[in-house]
Amino acid sequence: MLVGTTHPGNIGAAARALxxxxxxxxxxxxxxxxxxxxxxxxxxxxxxxxxxxxVVPTLDQALxxxxxxxxxxxxxxxxxxxxxxxxxxxxxxxxxxxHGEVALVFGTESVGLSxxxxxxxxxxxxxxxxxxxxxxxxxxxxQVVAYELHMAAxxxxxxxxxxxAASLEEVEAFFAHLERxxxxxGFLDPAQPKRLMERLRRLFGRARLxxxxxxxxxxxxxxxDGFGARKRRSR
Amino acid sequence: MLVGTTHPGNIGAAARALxxxxxxxxxxxxxxxxxxxxxxxxxxxxxxxxxxxxVVPTLDQALxxxxxxxxxxxxxxxxxxxxxxxxxxxxxxxxxxxHGEVALVFGTESVGLSxxxxxxxxxxxxxxxxxxxxxxxxxxxxQVVAYELHMAAxxxxxxxxxxxAASLEEVEAFFAHLERxxxxxGFLDPAQPKRLMERLRRLFGRARLxxxxxxxxxxxxxxxDGFGARKRRSR
Numbered sequence: 001m002l003v004g005t006t007h008p009g010n011i012g013a014a015a016r017a018l019x020x021x022x023x024x025x026x027x028x029x030x031x032x033x034x035x036x037x038x039x040x041x042x043x044x045x046x047x048x049x050x051x052x053x054x055v056v057p058t059l060d061q062a063l064x065x066x067x068x069x070x071x072x073x074x075x076x077x078x079x080x081x082x083x084x085x086x087x088x089x090x091x092x093x094x095x096x097x098x099h100g101e102v103a104l105v106f107g108t109e110s111v112g113l114s115x116x117x118x119x120x121x122x123x124x125x126x127x128x129x130x131x132x133x134x135x136x137x138x139x140x141x142x143q144v145v146a147y148e149l150h151m152a153a154x155x156x157x158x159x160x161x162x163x164x165a166a167s168l169e170e171v172e173a174f175f176a177h178l179e180r181x182x183x184x185x186g187f188l189d190p191a192q193p194k195r196l197m198e199r200l201r202r203l204f205g206r207a208r209l210x211x212x213x214x215x216x217x218x219x220x221x222x223x224x225d226g227f228g229a230r231k232r233r234s235r
Numbered sequence: 236m237l238v239g240t241t242h243p244g245n246i247g248a249a250a251r252a253l254x255x256x257x258x259x260x261x262x263x264x265x266x267x268x269x270x271x272x273x274x275x276x277x278x279x280x281x282x283x284x285x286x287x288x289x290v291v292p293t294l295d296q297a298l299x300x301x302x303x304x305x306x307x308x309x310x311x312x313x314x315x316x317x318x319x320x321x322x323x324x325x326x327x328x329x330x331x332x333x334h335g336e337v338a339l340v341f342g343t344e345s346v347g348l349s350x351x352x353x354x355x356x357x358x359x360x361x362x363x364x365x366x367x368x369x370x371x372x373x374x375x376x377x378q379v380v381a382y383e384l385h386m387a388a389x390x391x392x393x394x395x396x397x398x399x400a401a402s403l404e405e406v407e408a409f410f411a412h413l414e415r416x417x418x419x420x421g422f423l424d425p426a427q428p429k430r431l432m433e434r435l436r437r438l439f440g441r442a443r444l445x446x447x448x449x450x451x452x453x454x455x456x457x458x459x460d461g462f463g464a465r466k467r468r469s470r
Contacts, residue, residue, distance in 0.1 A: 017372075019367070020364045045368050046368065129255045130256050132254070133280050135279065136255045136378070137251060140248070140251070143371070143372075143375040143378055185455070196451065200451070203442055203445075206442045223420040224459050226421070
């Protein structure tokens with residue numbers, strides 16, 4: 001998934017990078033210019049990957065149905081998700097792909113992914129670089145990650161862990177419920193939210209919620225909601 | 236070493252690929268167009284690598300003084316040089332570089348290295364690709380090989396993430412608070428606890444709580460406790 005890509009040439013080069021590594025599914029989130037002749041030129045023999053790219057306006061739509069999203073980031077962030085280097089991230093992605101849909105998410109050429117975008121992912125991956133200059137071209141970063149995915153897929157897969165990850169929609173519905181509940185209980189002031197929801201997203205993102213856990217957490221919130229409703233009636 | 240490169244943009248992108256991986260020595264053998272503004276544009280922050288590139292008319296001159304030259308090739312050849320994949324080639328190159336000068340040699344965009352050029356090298360390396368399309372862009376191939384060299388050289392680990400783990404006592408106090416709260420809200424029946432607390436311990440254990448997160452969670456529980464207390468007073 002390429003989010004907010006500025007240069008269409010990079011989209012074409014990314015399509016080529018995927019195809020050389022036996023990958024085919026490219027998702028473009030709000031690309032600045034697409035389709036574009038420069039993208040087609042740089043795609044070279046991967047015109048099919050480019051033609052079948054899915055274009056969506058938001059990252060939420062792109063991530064719908066995924067059970068693991070890995071954000072690529074050159075920068076260190078204040079809110080750090082668990083971090084993996086590209087090789088470890090590829091191993092994880094290949095293992096997880098046996099059970100669900102996995103996304104690798106790349107930000108814009110200039111600033112990468114925003115904090116909000118990063119926090120919709122459950123893992124942060126970085127490409128090891130030299131100390132003096134760490135800015136890979138976007139398509140070059142896609143090439144390295146695609147290469148590592150291909151290398152990881154070549155190794156015999158590890159058996160599944162039985163982890164039943166919740167979908168993005170289930171997790172987002174939980175966060176929406178939690179936020180309403182925190183406002184009603186008075187813990188979250190919508191006028192002064194600070195970074196509360198961001199912190200909670202980071203915590204639960206790090207854990208990666210299972211479907212059954214989302215059900216438990218929603219149940220707890222509903223029990224507390226009942227408290228609030230009874231209290232309001234009894235006023 | 237790039238031999239007979241046609242597109243100056245690829246030279247610039249290769250310079251950038253090298254610099255991101257802590258490498259600096261670029262040799263251009265009979266480039267078609269160099270220097271060129273397109274090379275400078277694609278080099279981005281690696282203008283120094285481009286400016287210091289050595290330009291020579293023949294591969295022999297480029298290879299003078301090297302003790303190991305590894306030819307990169309997408310195609311399998313009749314020529315029986317020992318073949319290595321990119322990862323094994325990088326390991327070999329890093330080992331040999333302790334004793335002598337090592338060159339990685341890339342051919343033209345369209346046909347790669349000629350047989351004569353390949354036979355000036357002592358090893359043949361290939362980048363593993365998908366079966367249906369194996370044609371990496373030249374700069375993308377340089378990026379993958381440079382990345383493997385960097386990994387083989389022992390990429391320095393990232394500095395610590397500043398993760399401020401909560402102590403066992405803090406985490407246990409949170410679980411005790413959570414359990415009391417769940418009983419009061421009616422979600423947890425002490426006579427029929429099932430495995431609720433066990434499931435919640437598993438979830439938060441997987442995340443590993445930070446100290447600040449424990450504070451936030453305790454704050455949320457306290458806000459909900461307040462609800463309960465007000466409700467009981469209002470009965």
